[in-house]
Amino acid sequence: MQTKASVDTVSGTKVTVVGVGQVGISIAFSIMTQGIASEMTLVDVMEDKLKGELMDLQHGLTFLDNMKITAGSDYALSAGSKLCIVTAGAQMREGESRLDLDQRNTDILKDIIPKLVQYSPDTILLIVSDPVDLLTYVAWKLSGLPKERVIGSGTNVDSSRFRFLLSERFDVAPTSIHGWIIGEHGDSSVPVWSGVDVAGVRLRDLNPAAGTSEDTENWNSIHRQVIQSAYEIIRLKGYPSWAMALSVSVLTRAILNNTRNVYAVSTFVEGIHGVQYPVFLSVPCVLGENGITDVIQQTLTEDERTQFQKSAATLNEVQSNLVF
């Protein structure tokens, strides 16, 4: 049998995933099974884990559309990536302060980001590691990339949890409910109750107090559940992974296929909703092949704007204490 000389071409839809922990590998699996990328590279510092995950994924390719998968600790493997997804992160140590953990995660990004940009200077960065809004700012600073090319996975997954919980109460599919959680991913996220609707019928038209402290129907318990659900999943199974993986894979699809879908992701918000600091927070954004092309500025209530601005001020204070 004659074999052709192998020609290594750089694929137009190459993705690199840095960090193959619970979240990173679930994202890789989700991208692979949905056939979103033609090539994927996995990078981590744990060589054995990388090799094992690579073999396990490759052995499933017979059942899917083919794609090239590589893995290693050498960032040269990531060259030519259209999108680099960063999930590498440190867990909190006993007795460690939040700021110490933030600094350790910043130090991890100091190691990763320059190498990714060296091998893929035109890449888009998608940061997943927590605290995601803070680390997206750090990645932006370290990368030198334009701000529209540095994106945080942000509140896309919080919005999905929100829509799922609303769907249970309305008894309709989550995809048929519009609802957005913006701001900081986590405890101080902001639910935009004024924008919740099914087929154009606004919840606030049916119940003007929905989501407020005067609401007798207690809709805001759904937002409290959204915040609690991350802690609940960690308590019950150790780590959240599947919803996060699907959330990141739809963002990946939007970027690689230039779909211009709108998702709540973390972006530079100075000047948006009255924010006066250079911070990253989630707002609905249009995603395409150049990253974030447009930000959708929702009409917020005074209370929602105040909450959004409060998160921005808190983040700015933490940012100014980081060393990088």
Ligand code: 6V0
């Ligand atoms: P994990 O299972 O501990 O995996 C982390 C991985 O990062 C490990 O495989 C490490 O070896 C790797 N790693 C550490 N340092 C480096 C480095 N310098 N270079 C390359 N790889 C490195 O964590 P898990 O996968 O559960 O979570 C990863 C990160 O995502 C954490 O920061 C989580 O807090 C964060 N999450 C963010 C979410 C979000 O909504 N934004 C949701 C879930 C988790």
